[in-house]
Amino acid sequence: MHALLTQEARGQYTAEYSSKSRRAWTRRLLVASAAGAAAWFCSAAHAEVKKVAYPEVKVTIDNAYKPDAAFDQMHAAFAREHHEVFEVLIEIDTDGHRSGIRPDEAALLDVARVLDAGNVRLGGVLTHAGASYQCDTPAALRSIAEQERSGCVFAAERIRAAGLPCPVVSVGSTPTALSATHLDDVTEVRSGVYVFFDLVMSNVGVCTTDDIALSVLTTVIGHQSTTGSAIVDAGWMAMSCDRGTARQKRDYAYGQVCSVDGTVLPGYLLSAVNQEHGIVSHENMLDGGNGRRFPVGTRLRILPNHACATGAQFLKTLRQLIENPLLLVY
Amino acid sequence: MHALLTQEARGQYTAEYSSKSRRAWTRRLLVASAAGAAAWFCSAAHAEVKKVAYPEVKVTIDNAYKPDAAFDQMHAAFAREHHEVFEVLIEIDTDGHRSGIRPDEAALLDVARVLDAGNVRLGGVLTHAGASYQCDTPAALRSIAEQERSGCVFAAERIRAAGLPCPVVSVGSTPTALSATHLDDVTEVRSGVYVFFDLVMSNVGVCTTDDIALSVLTTVIGHQSTTGSAIVDAGWMAMSCDRGTARQKRDYAYGQVCSVDGTVLPGYLLSAVNQEHGIVSHENMLDGGNGRRFPVGTRLRILPNHACATGAQFLKTLRQLIENPLLLVY
Numbered sequence: 001m002h003a004l005l006t007q008e009a010r011g012q013y014t015a016e017y018s019s020k021s022r023r024a025w026t027r028r029l030l031v032a033s034a035a036g037a038a039a040w041f042c043s044a045a046h047a048e049v050k051k052v053a054y055p056e057v058k059v060t061i062d063n064a065y066k067p068d069a070a071f072d073q074m075h076a077a078f079a080r081e082h083h084e085v086f087e088v089l090i091e092i093d094t095d096g097h098r099s100g101i102r103p104d105e106a107a108l109l110d111v112a113r114v115l116d117a118g119n120v121r122l123g124g125v126l127t128h129a130g131a132s133y134q135c136d137t138p139a140a141l142r143s144i145a146e147q148e149r150s151g152c153v154f155a156a157e158r159i160r161a162a163g164l165p166c167p168v169v170s171v172g173s174t175p176t177a178l179s180a181t182h183l184d185d186v187t188e189v190r191s192g193v194y195v196f197f198d199l200v201m202s203n204v205g206v207c208t209t210d211d212i213a214l215s216v217l218t219t220v221i222g223h224q225s226t227t228g229s230a231i232v233d234a235g236w237m238a239m240s241c242d243r244g245t246a247r248q249k250r251d252y253a254y255g256q257v258c259s260v261d262g263t264v265l266p267g268y269l270l271s272a273v274n275q276e277h278g279i280v281s282h283e284n285m286l287d288g289g290n291g292r293r294f295p296v297g298t299r300l301r302i303l304p305n306h307a308c309a310t311g312a313q314f315l316k317t318l319r320q321l322i323e324n325p326l327l328l329v330y
Numbered sequence: 331m332h333a334l335l336t337q338e339a340r341g342q343y344t345a346e347y348s349s350k351s352r353r354a355w356t357r358r359l360l361v362a363s364a365a366g367a368a369a370w371f372c373s374a375a376h377a378e379v380k381k382v383a384y385p386e387v388k389v390t391i392d393n394a395y396k397p398d399a400a401f402d403q404m405h406a407a408f409a410r411e412h413h414e415v416f417e418v419l420i421e422i423d424t425d426g427h428r429s430g431i432r433p434d435e436a437a438l439l440d441v442a443r444v445l446d447a448g449n450v451r452l453g454g455v456l457t458h459a460g461a462s463y464q465c466d467t468p469a470a471l472r473s474i475a476e477q478e479r480s481g482c483v484f485a486a487e488r489i490r491a492a493g494l495p496c497p498v499v500s501v502g503s504t505p506t507a508l509s510a511t512h513l514d515d516v517t518e519v520r521s522g523v524y525v526f527f528d529l530v531m532s533n534v535g536v537c538t539t540d541d542i543a544l545s546v547l548t549t550v551i552g553h554q555s556t557t558g559s560a561i562v563d564a565g566w567m568a569m570s571c572d573r574g575t576a577r578q579k580r581d582y583a584y585g586q587v588c589s590v591d592g593t594v595l596p597g598y599l600l601s602a603v604n605q606e607h608g609i610v611s612h613e614n615m616l617d618g619g620n621g622r623r624f625p626v627g628t629r630l631r632i633l634p635n636h637a638c639a640t641g642a643q644f645l646k647t648l649r650q651l652i653e654n655p656l657l658l659v660y
């Protein structure tokens with residue numbers, strides 16, 4: 001659970017600090033995935049909370065909460081000790097993609113009633129339409145965004161109709177956050193990676209490669225004598241192993257190569273990675289190999305498939321950004 | 331380059347600390363990939379060196395070193411300031427896999443002569459037979475190990491025959507370190523990930539799954555109602571996105587599921603991962619879905635495809651191990 005906390009926190013750093021794009025809608029939100037994890041989560045969270053001034057900790061739940069005297073006692077003691085009553089959100093499954101309770105499922109009201117009667121505060125409902133990552137047309141994106149919104153709002157209305165509180169209606173994924181035609185009755189949009197964007201999102205169609213605000217600066221350190229491909233000092237430790245574009249309409253291998261000023265060099269990809277080495281080559285092996293084009297010492301920028309995965313490889317840099325949001329990192 | 335340093339250091343942590351296997355041959359060695367990077371590298375390295383007591387910093391080179399008055403001056407000043415003369419190893423390409431100078435190439439002696447005449451210490455030769463990762467029979471492994479050894483030794487002999495020093499003959503990759511029939515004239519074996527091992531190495535055939543000394547402890551936090559698959563709190567932030575077994579004889583998806591005591595549960599894989607969530611399912615969907623077998627709260631261990639990539643996701647834990655090698659981390 002400690003790792004989960006740190007990782008969620010990383011996600012927030014990514015979402016909230018960018019020198020290029022400042023359109024974050026994200027509220028500061030930490031989410032754990034099981035009531036049983038709450039004690040662990042908060043014990044770790046409080047240390048972090050002080051550091052980055054997170055105003056709130058929330059817990060999502062998608063199973064009937066089974067009160068247990070011993071657990072409830074521990075839970076209440078922990079909450080007292082930290083002057084905290086856990087706010088619990090019920091996860092709603094609006095697209096059959098991963099987890100949650102379907103908006104029309106009978107269990108929804110059972111869970112809401114148990115929570116409302118327990119030692120926690122029933123905060124509302126939350127959904128994540130992960131299926132939106134498979135979309136790549138504006139019409140499909142608008143449709144899944146509306147499906148996410150209307151499903152979550154319907155779940156909230158059912159809870160309220162049963163006489164229970166449901167103040168929060170939280171929706172979000174990067175594609176849907178960018179594609180909603182309206183957000184009526186939604187109280188919170190979790191906007192994912194969209195202050196940075198990445199190649200996956202450009203394939204989905206919610207940004208262009210020019211919008212991508214996170215890149216890895218690398219240096220040409222050699223060439224393969226047989227192929228002429230350039231060897232750079234950015235491997236999977238820098239980029240991550242994420243191959244999120246592999247099954248999309250445009251496969252960028254491990255990243256799109258740009259000149260140091262960020263101009264895309266069409267056809268040049270980070271075609272392969274080892275731990276500390278990457279291979280830069282033209283997808284059609286043009287220019288008679290890359291050797292002549294990129295001498296040793298040339299600095300290049302690589303746009304990532306997945307900004308979350310690449311950003312998480314540079315935690316120290318992200319921490320520096322937290323401490324000084326105006327810092328420019330080269 | 332700072333990232334490279336940190337990442338190389340991580341690799342060493344992985345190689346040197348294991349509570350299960352203590353067969354490390356690895357000498358403490360940091361390797362940068364270009365002479366031009368040396369100043370950066372060492373400036374970052376010295377901070378680390380103090381912390382973890384690395385006794386040496388080495389630099390590998392696989393291109394003719396072109397002395398330049400300005401660079402040489404900076405280089406010499408830096409070396410003086412840090413009471414350091416860089417030891418430079420020449421990278422030898424023994425398998426056409428990535429980079430280096432071939433053992434019989436004329437350029438080898440040119441590079442050795444330039445280095446010997448420069449402000450650095452010619453340390454010797456180094457190779458990494460990365461092609462060994464594609465092997466999966468004992469005969470093929472023995473053959474590539476001998477190819478790696480004999481190629482590197484031959485390069486050293488050529489340098490010595492030209493009247494130049496070549497004290498270090500460094501070979502290594504995890505598969506070849508485990509498969510060499512003899513190591514005559516080799517002075518150093520870089521043993522890779524083999525104090526931990528992983529699923530990639532079990533496919534290569536140099537270990538069994540029972541030898542794997544690194545796993546991620548995770549908890550079942552829910553179930554998919556439609557498929558019965560279990561949802562755990564280990565996604566790619568915990569395991570990494572490494573899919574190193576994808577093209578091997580046994581594809582483990584994102585990891586092999588074990589009970590909490592480390593017993594392999596045959597057929598159960600971490601079949602999919604999101605950032606913080608993983609899906610555990612039986613590859614043939616046996617047992618009527620996994621719901622009944624793994625109730626919420628069940629703790630499981632996941633064996634990783636690639637111990638380096640998974641270990642690098644837990645830098646804090648590895649740091650704790652450095653500070654207290656006897657610490658057991660659950």
